[in-house]
Amino acid sequence: PxxxxxxxxxxxxxxxxxxxxxxxxxxxxxxxxxxASSWFPPAFAPDALLGADGDVGVLVNSPLDGIKVTLASPVTRIAYDDSGVSLRLGTGESLSFDRVVVTAPLGVLQRQAIEFAPPLPFGHRGAIAALAxxxxxxxxxxxxxxxxxxxxxxxxxxxxxxxxxxxxxxxxxxxxxxxxxxxxxxxxxxxxxxxxxxxxxxxxxxxxxxxxxxxxx
Known part of the structure; x- marks a missing residue:
C-alpha cells in the first residue's frame, strides 16, 4: 500500500x-x-484546472452521427465463439454481431450481472475479483x-x-x-x-x- x-x-x-x-x-x-497499490505514482494537483463550462453534447452527438444508439437496454448475456457474438438484452431481444467491445463497470462484472458463455478466461475473472x-x-x-x-x-x-x-x-x-x-x-x-x-x-x-x-x- x-x-x-x-x-x-x-x-x-x-x-x-x-x-x-x-x-x-x-x-x-x-x-x-x-x-491502494504503490506500483504506479499517483497524480497530484495540476497547476491549473481545465473543464468545459458549456454544452458538451457536441462531443457525443457528432461522433454518433448516423450510428444507432439503444438506450435502457441492459445486456444480460453475451455468447461468443469464432463465428461471432450474440447479445441477450433485458427486454428479451437478441442481437448478433461479428465483434463486440464490452465496457461494463467493474461492479457489474463483480456481481455477475452479465452472463458470459463461455465464461471469461480465468485470468480475467481473477482480475475482476481482485480489483476494487x-x-x-x-x-x-x-x-x-x-x-x-x-x-x-x-x-x-x-x-x-x-x-x-x-x-x-x-x-x-x-x-x-x-x-x-x-x-x-x-x-x-x-x-x-x-x-x-x-x-x-x-x-x-x-x-x-x-x-x-x-x-x-
Whole structure:
C-alpha cells in the first residue's frame, strides 16, 4: 500500500505536507491509501484546472452521427465463439454481431450481472475479483454571497484534518457563490451516511480553514 511504501522509504505519514498529498489522492481517486497499490505514482494537483463550462453534447452527438444508439437496454448475456457474438438484452431481444467491445463497470462484472458463455478466461475473472472501486462524494454548497477572499479555483487543506479537505471554487467560472467539496475513500463512505444536518455541519467545519466565519449554505 502507498502509506506502507512511504514509511518503508523513510517518510513520515504524519508530516502535514505528506498527509495533505495523500488526502488529495484519496479525494480525487476514491482509493483508500491504506490499500491502494504503490506500483504506479499517483497524480497530484495540476497547476491549473481545465473543464468545459458549456454544452458538451457536441462531443457525443457528432461522433454518433448516423450510428444507432439503444438506450435502457441492459445486456444480460453475451455468447461468443469464432463465428461471432450474440447479445441477450433485458427486454428479451437478441442481437448478433461479428465483434463486440464490452465496457461494463467493474461492479457489474463483480456481481455477475452479465452472463458470459463461455465464461471469461480465468485470468480475467481473477482480475475482476481482485480489483476494487473507490468511493468519491461531491458536496455542492451554494451560498447567498461570496464570503471568501481568494480567487483560486482549487483549495486544499494542509496541516488540518477537516471532514472535507479539497474544495473547488466555481465562482470565477460561473459567477455564482458555489463551492464543490471532494471526499474520497473511507471518508466518502462515512459522509454518505450523514443526515442533512450533520452534512451541513461537516461543510461548515471544513470551510473554517479558509474563513473566520462560515455562513449557512
Amino acid at each position: 502507498i502509506d506502507a511504501a512511504l514509511t518503508a522509504a523513510g517518510a513520515d505519514p504524519a508530516d502535514p505536507a505528506l498527509a495533505a498529498a495523500l488526502a488529495w489522492v484519496q479525494a480525487t481517486t476514491g482509493a483508500d491509501v491504506a490499500k 472501486s473507490g468511493y468519491v462524494e461531491t458536496v455542492w454548497a451554494q451560498f447567498d454571497e461570496v464570503f471568501w477572499k481568494v480567487d483560486a479555483d482549487l483549495w486544499h487543506v494542509v496541516g488540518g484534518d477537516g471532514p472535507i479537505r479539497t474544495w473547488l471554487n466555481l465562482q470565477p467560472v460561473t459567477g455564482r457563490p458555489v463551492l464543490v467539496g471532494l471526499v474520497g475513500g473511507p471518508d466518502a463512505e462515512a459522509f454518505a451516511k450523514l443526515g442533512d444536518g450533520d452534512a451541513e455541519a461537516a461543510v461548515r467545519e471544513s470551510l473554517r480553514f479558509f474563513v473566520s466565519a462560515t455562513p449557512t449554505p
